[in-house]
Amino acid sequence: MSAYGRVRLEGGGKTVAMLARNRMITTRLAIPTTVLTFDSSPSYAAVRDGLLERGDLAPGMQLLNTYEWYRDTARPETGEDVEAGERGGGGRLVDLAHLEPVDTPHPDGSVHRTEYLDEAGTVVARDYRRHDGSVYVRIAQDAPRAQLVDPDGVVVRSFPGVPAWRRHWLRTLVRQQHTSGHTSGQTVVVTDTDTVLRELWQVEADVRFVHVLHEVHVQMTGEPPASAPIRPSLQPVLDQLERLDRLVVLSEVQRDDVVVRLPPVLRDRVVVLPLDTETAPPLDAKGVPATVAPRARAGFVMLGRLTPVKAVHEAVEVFALVVAHRPEARLDVYGEGPLRPELEQLITQRGLANHVRLRGFDETARDRLHEATAYVLTSSKETFGLAALEALGRGCPVVAYDVPYAPARIHDGVDGFRVPPGDRQAMAERIITMIDDPDLVQRMSEASHAAARRYEPARVAEEWRTLLAGL
Incomplete structure (x- = not known):
């Protein structure tokens, strides 16, 4: 699995690289891959179609989104595993009739989301709705909390925040993979952003985490990279590297600058795996381009x-x-x-x-x-x-x-x-x-x-x- 915050058709280089890696693993290693996204955009059907049309999604690849997945799930699976801070079900959603509702439409014509505003115009809560209008999750803003809801309006699981809900979803997917026999061993989750990694690596499941470092790991202060301050978002990752199975960097030079900061026992966890690219036109047996067109002059x-x-x-x-x-x-x-x-x-x-x-x-x-x-x-x-x-x-x-x-x-x-x-x-x-x-x-x-x-x-x-x- 690749856990990625948001995928767009017009995504930048990191998105392109993430999709290319999954496509390569699926097509060349015959390992099915799943890309997990966590944003609340209602347009993932169109994104998926666009990626398929231009070949960024290959057979054997899935693109799943948290909100879309629960919207299409009639009765959310809760499982027996409960993370610290989670609570089981019971009770109905609190009535928010005293607040002003503002609906956001879904591309299929139904309601995607209802925001509830107080008298000052501040969003107090957001309800995300199924195709039939029933609420599948409520996210409260004042005291960060996410509540999973069944079609009858009964709360089946409460989480202390959205990240905990995302971890619950990951546990559910891992459990389903093992139950269905789609994987014979452990699940590997590859992350490409520091934020997603820090949200997910607390998950209590049989998961191995690999983090790909796309950015320069230090703050650009003018000092040599081996001694410059670490980026704030990455510092917690390096401080707790023992929780990570592998940290992938994209060049030998960067690896050398990273491992010098680590205890010797953790240095083997930092590995170099470059991005991939197709050579075009194809090269002949001697490594010479079969055809090379003249280049523009200026x-x-x-x-x-x-x-x-x-x-x-x-x-x-x-x-x-x-x-x-x-x-x-x-x-x-x-x-x-x-x-x-x-x-x-x-x-x-x-x-x-x-x-x-x-x-x-x-x-x-x-x-x-x-x-x-x-x-x-x-x-x-x-x-x-x-x-x-x-x-x-x-x-x-x-x-x-x-x-x-x-x-x-x-x-x-x-x-x-x-x-x-x-x-x-x-x-x-x-x-x-x-x-x-x-x-x-x-x-x-x-x-x-x-x-x-x-x-x-x-x-x-x-x-x-x-x-x-x-x-």
């Missing part, structure tokens, strides 16, 4: 959300320097995010409207990697850089700020360029070099394909097989 690309950590404004400033000397240069940025208005304003201020284009979210954006001159990476921090890896797999060289830890897999001058973080002039000079030397770009393209072979799904899948077998 067309560069970025993929990622428009957020501070991606630092797209750095790329805009770099291209202001590039365009002053090579006016034919173009940068296409694919992705959406909260910084779009600021970036649009910056592009206009720099006179780059015809040179830097914000293309928004586009499912086909990765196809541009087949033809772009290079991929531009100006992030302030990256653990692996999925989009950069996908670029290499499509023969697209990468020019990047040398921040921890993603650019470490880029061989400077071979399959791309690495420049000091924030050195806009140096990056502009490398981009101009690529514009002026198509032969260099072509050699880098061929080298990119070769570098990406290390991350082909067949190889990474075997590493996951070894990890899972060793739990």
Whole structure:
């Protein structure tokens, strides 16, 4: 199982990586996988259909959501296991007729949720409803509590908060797996966010936890990563690492910086398992691309959300320097995010409207990697850089700020360029070099394909097989 907070069709790199990992395990290792989500969005049917249509969900993969699962369950299973703070059933839901109800519709035309507001307009409680209008869970806001309810309005289980309800759901799914015979051994839950891990690892069930660390583990204070302060959300994980079966990092360099902080007895729990990417076009027996199309002369690309950590404004400033000397240069940025208005304003201020284009979210954006001159990476921090890896797999060289830890897999001058973080002039000079030397770009393209072979799904899948077998 993968426990993930929320899945969207327009999800970012972490969502893409999580789905790709489950797809790889299911299709290459013949191990069925289930993705668990916990948000209250009513649109998971549409999300599931969209993921199936574009191939992100393969046969043998399930996408389950807490709210959707209980909405479709006529009578929730409570089981006999009760976590500390939980209470058994008994009694009916308290009548909230004195509060103002506000309904949110479900895409199927029924009521998805009813919010109850007090006189000040504050939400006091939320009822989530089945197709027939009956309440399946009430979540109180003033004293955090979740109550499971049967179709007759009888409370069958009370939890001290939503995380406890989520753990109850996980226990229920694990119990059902074992009862049905769908698993012959222990259940492995892979988490990708610190918050989900901290909520679930208290579960009292036969579960092994593997946590994948997608982010840089330290605060970016300017200190070396081996000594910089740990991110607050990750500190509890490292402090209680004995509760975790494996901590997966995405590069050897990051592993070395993490284990130096751990007691020797726990260091073997930190393992390196890279993300995977398909090489396209396929390589021949000698590792040489069967066909490599000529790359654009001055067309560069970025993929990622428009957020501070991606630092797209750095790329805009770099291209202001590039365009002053090579006016034919173009940068296409694919992705959406909260910084779009600021970036649009910056592009206009720099006179780059015809040179830097914000293309928004586009499912086909990765196809541009087949033809772009290079991929531009100006992030302030990256653990692996999925989009950069996908670029290499499509023969697209990468020019990047040398921040921890993603650019470490880029061989400077071979399959791309690495420049000091924030050195806009140096990056502009490398981009101009690529514009002026198509032969260099072509050699880098061929080298990119070769570098990406290390991350082909067949190889990474075997590493996951070894990890899972060793739990």
